[in-house]
Amino acid sequence: DFYNAFDIVKSSSFDVVNTDLIAGLDGDSLESFKATVDSIINLAPNNITIHAFSVKKSARVLENDASIYDLNGDFAQNSVDYAYEALINSGYLPYYMYRQKNTIADLENVGYAKAGTFGIYNVLMMSDTHTVFSAGAGATTKLVKKIDGKIDIFRIFTPKYPYEYLRDADKI
Numbered sequence: 001d002f003y004n005a006f007d008i009v010k011s012s013s014f015d016v017v018n019t020d021l022i023a024g025l026d027g028d029s030l031e032s033f034k035a036t037v038d039s040i041i042n043l044a045p046n047n048i049t050i051h052a053f054s055v056k057k058s059a060r061v062l063e064n065d066a067s068i069y070d071l072n073g074d075f076a077q078n079s080v081d082y083a084y085e086a087l088i089n090s091g092y093l094p095y096y097m098y099r100q101k102n103t104i105a106d107l108e109n110v111g112y113a114k115a116g117t118f119g120i121y122n123v124l125m126m127s128d129t130h131t132v133f134s135a136g137a138g139a140t141t142k143l144v145k146k147i148d149g150k151i152d153i154f155r156i157f158t159p160k161y162p163y164e165y166l167r168d169a170d171k172i
Helices: 002-010 030-043 060-064 074-089 120-127 162-167
Strands: 018-023 047-052 093-098 109-113 140-147 150-157
Touching: 018 030, 018 074, 030 074, 047 074, 074 093, 074 109, 093 120
Parallel strands: 018 047
Antiparallel strands: 047 109, 093 109, 140 150
16 A cells, blocks of 8 residues: 555655654564665655654553563664665765654654755754644644744644544634
């Protein structure tokens, strides 16, 4: 499905195509992650973001199988290291990085891009210097106000579950 969707996007009028990968997923291996990275590089998207696997503290998967979240993360670290080398050697440049809570091996997420195709949206989202409007269930609008050199940020969250989102649609 991914490859079919990618072909559709590449044949459309989009100027820049991004692909995201997650390092450290349960059931993955270093060999399969390397193969995925190489396959994505061969497709030549303009941007590739490598995310480190992150499990939220309230995730149900932790109730059933806490071992899925390997804090040591040697596999994830090796995957991220491989992705870095492969992407740099293929002409991709790292252009933004951000950290999340509860990432495997305390790793960060890094966006890579071909020169001239940096995803400005990604930079603006991570910098907390620009207002970003969002819509839909689970969306977060970020209002940024600058007063006398000080940045004040106000976030508006919409319910993520469809029932609550639809129930509260008039208020939203």
